[in-house]
Amino acid sequence: MNRSIRIILSTSILIFGIFGFQNALIAQNTVSLYLIDKGWNLDTNIIELRATHFQRVGTMHFSLKEINNLGDFAGVDQIQLMNFQPGVNITYNSISKTISVSWDVLFINGFNIPDGQLVFRILWKSNPNLAHCYEFVQSPLPTEIKDPNLISQIVKLYNSCDALLNxxxxxxxxxxxxxxxxxxxxxxxxxxxxxxxxxxxxxxxxxxxxxxxxxxxxxxxxxxxxxxxxxxxxxxxxxxxxxxxxxxxxxxxxxxxxxxVDCPELSVEINTPIVRRCVDYSYYIHYENIGTLAADSVKVIIKLDPFMSLKGASIPISNFQAPYAEFLIGKLDIFKHGNFTITVNIDCDSTSIGQTHCVSAEILPHKDCIIPANWSGASIKLDAKCENGKNKFRIQNIGTQDMPDPVQYWIVEDDIMPGLKKDIKLNKASFFDIEYPANGKTYRLITDQVKNHPGLSYPSIALEACGKNGSGGISTGYFLMFPEDEEDPNIAIDCQASRSSFDPNDKTASPVGYQSEHYIESQRTLEYKIRFQNTGNDTAFKVVIVDTLSEWMDLITLKILNASHPFSFSLINRVLSFRFDPIYLPYQSIDDANSQGFVQYSIRPNAKAPLETKLPNTASIFFDFNPPIQTNTTLHTINRDFIIVSIKVADPSILNVNIYPNPGTDYLILETDQLSPEKDIQLCDLNGRVLLTQKWIGQQSILQLNDRFQSGTYILNIYEKSKLLYRATIALKTKN
The missing domain is CATH 2.60.40.10 (Immunoglobulins)
Incomplete structure (x- = not known):
């Protein structure tokens, strides 16, 4: 059944944009011309000619008249067109009260006018007490606008007396x-x-x-x-x-x-619809200069996954030393962009389904254009490798100065923190190494960046499939829980788990979030990818994706990152729409690879979103006029300090403690069946900061919380004369 889509524009939120690809055709925009009556100056009626989508115009011809045959043409002023001469480009027939405009541009790239801006003003002498209307007519010159290649543009005309509802x-x-x-x-x-x-x-x-x-x-x-x-x-x-x-x-x-400030700012994105083993597939790379100055000698460096081989690229590879492939771009002017693809293959024998594979892109040269005055000059960078039967991590200070203050770092083993956060302070050019056994588990190292560091870096790196567990397998499903360090525009990292059978029309989010609640920290960027595939029996000429955003998403932070085909997008009352028109998507049975497409965007939750706020997200995909296909629903939950911490009791034989309720809200009850002297109870956060202390005398103690603490994981220590007797992790939860 055919189905049309009706979009109603309304008052709250509306976002429009166009995202184009080099050497690709973008859907043609309609040029609109408006005649607007601006009133009278004595006996002269002033009519504005305004235009929208007046881009790359090569020639323009049209006629207009006063339909009541009143008054006469008195000239034009405030002309915004290059090389426009009223005596040459305008003719007037006083009998039919018709003005004819004929204008040709001599520039190879045509002429542009910003949307809604004035083209010129028409002056018309007449009696101001009479009603006047001005409209476009198709004689003696019919309306026609062409680009520099003399291709006719679609034109829509609005007359001065047209009744506009909006x-x-x-x-x-x-x-x-x-x-x-x-x-x-x-x-x-x-x-x-x-x-x-x-x-x-x-x-x-x-x-x-x-x-x-x-x-x-x-x-x-x-x-x-x-x-x-x-x-x-x-x-x-x-x-x-x-x-x-x-x-x-x-x-x-x-x-x-x-x-x-005069400074280039280069951005890059990399993505692929799906990661599959044993077959060739492509990554899409998009780059752009969003700075204020052109960049010279630009290059993009791709780092391949260790299980991946490079099969080819759509542009020449200037240098390849595995796992790095370098692509020379050359000079990149302000707001200029480009695209290319690489083709890769993941080895069958050394990998398994569900294993995570990462490809990164970095665009150079990189310069911090705005440097905070109170930045020390230190900079944290992380490295990781699986080597000699160990997971090896390195924390480095690659900055020009020593760290004035320590930062915290922590390790996540699968989904458990095997210990508290620790401090580290490094001099310039120094490093600190951490090793864990190659036991098939997923290990992730996360650190805070130094204070006032330029940009948005939040160092995080992970290793998966290093060694085997006792059953000869590896841990999967943990790598994608946490974000990668790719907030800065010059770095892009795409990590995906390999799949075999899959839904061709789906939605994924990165990071996935922690455990079943998909916990993320507030103000962490979420990246969404919507995939689509033409599984029908004919070419799809148009694809429309409709994606409703949560009320807790910050619309100002919306960024369109990458896509497989040219498209336009809009946001209306939190309904984000992508329109691929035309797309000419072949159907799967004749061309599986080219029957697929995707679009990717990022957005942040609102900073004011309360803890435990849930962020569900579903998209609808329309192929031509067919009923929509609903994707799966992704979910994230806002929280903090949600990683479970595994801490061993100092000496279980010394003190056995029962703690309840867990999670606690107003209070915690601590009980022991052992008689002992006076003890000290200490409640700490995961950073080791002491939040609450209390004396414990006897076999039971009640720790009054009074709903003072945010939901999350905390550490409970029990001391006797400064000696640690007991340590446990507890969960606290605020009241709804």
Whole structure:
């Protein structure tokens, strides 16, 4: 059964954007022309011609007239078109009251105007007491807009007296090269930015907005502020104010963006729809310069998984020394991007289904453009390798200065911490090694980064499948519980467990989260990937993905990371939509590899999300006009200190203690059947900080908590004359 999708635009949240790939066709946008009556100056009616999606225009021809045959053409002003001369490019027929415009661009890349901005103003002398209407007509010149290759564009026309149910609104940002805060020809437009709309004591968030619609319920004063994609840019104007009312025909705001510091900022992403053993498959790499300065001698370095072999790439490999493959990009201008793929194969004999395989991408040169004044210059980096029957980890200070203060590190063995967090302090160029037996378990090392470190680094590294357990197997399912150290834009790490049979239309999240509740820490970035495959019996011409985001997601942090095909996206009232149109996706039985696709994005939970907040996520996939296919539901739960800590009792023969209830809320009861002198009870967090102390006399003691502590795991110590008698991990839970 055919099914159409109707999207209703509304007031709260709307995000629009386009994500394109080099040498790929992006769905054609419709050029819109608006005639807007701006009122009278004495006997002269002022009509604005505004445009949207006026990009790479090579030629433009159209005609318009005053339909009541009133008055006469008096000229044009405020012309924004290059090489436009009214006496040459405009003709006027005083009998039919018709203006004809014919304009050709001599630039190889055409001409651009930011969405919603003025093309020129038409001046019309007449009687202001009479009603006037101006409309596009198809004679003597029919409406036609072509790109520099003389390919006709789709054009939509809006006349001055057209009744619009909603007010179309457009925003754009441009690089203000000459710093005069006015858009001029050849100033490039931004592709990524955020608009904050303050209205009626409510702030709405728009990402890359290309077309908004305001209803009557939103009439009033709106304050607009732009947030650039990085802190390297600032805007000419802090706020722009617009009064939206019944006379508003269109809103078109542009923001001049100027660099805070001249510095390139390179970003890279790497992903694949699915990891499979014994067959060739591809990784997709996308790179971009989101900084304020062009970067020279750019290269991307791919590090392959140790069980993986490189079979080929879509661009030349400049250097390969396993496991590293280097690709030279060359000069990368501001906001320029590119894409390539690599083909790999995972060895059959030395791997097993469910084993995790990681591929990383790093783009160079990297420079910290903004360095906090109070950063010490120290920097923590982690390494790990399986060698000589051991899991070997190394914590290094690769910075230029000694660490002024210690940081904490901890090890996770499968899903258990075999001990408390520990402090470490390293001089520059020094390191600290940690070893664990190669017993088939998954080991992960996590450290805090030094204070005030530039960027978003949160060091974390894991080893899986090092050695075998007693049954000759390995632990799986633990590697993906925790995030990798890839928050900085110049680093991307893709870790996935290999699969055999699989649902071709599904959703995955990274990190998976801890244990069955899928616990994550607040403000940790989540990456979602939606995969789709045409399993029908004909080519799919269009794929639409609809993905509803939790109310506890911070929409400002939404980033589109990677995709298999060109697409556009939008966010309406927390419903995120991706549109692949056209896609020409072959069906599986004739081309399995090319019948698949994916899209990947990242987002952070809201910083104000309370502990135990659940973040479910499901997507719907539409192929052409068929009913939607529902993906699985991913789940995450916000929490802290959720990793179980395994700590052995100091000496069980000295003191045997029963602790209940566990988890506790208001109190904990401690009981022992052994007579002993006065003891000291100490409640600590996992960092070893003492939170509560109490004396214990007799065989029972009640530790009053009074719901003072956040949900999580804590350490209970019992001392006698400074000697540790007992240590246990307990769980505390706040009341609902």
């Amino acid at each position: 007010v179309p609104s457009f925003f754009s940002a441009y690089i203000d090269i000459n710093k005069n805060c006015n858009y001029e020809f050849q100033e490039d437009l931004f592709t990524q930015y955020t608009i904050l709309d303050s209205f009626n004591n409510q702030i709405n968030t728009y990402k890359n907005p290309q077309n908004l619609f305001y209803t009557k319920q939103e009439f009033g004063l709106h304050y607009y502020k732009i947030l650039p994609v990085t802190s390297l840019w600032t805007s000419c104007t802090n706020f722009q104010t617009v009064l939206v009312d019944s006379t508003t025909k269109i809103i078109g705001l542009s923001y001049g963006m100027q660099p805070v």
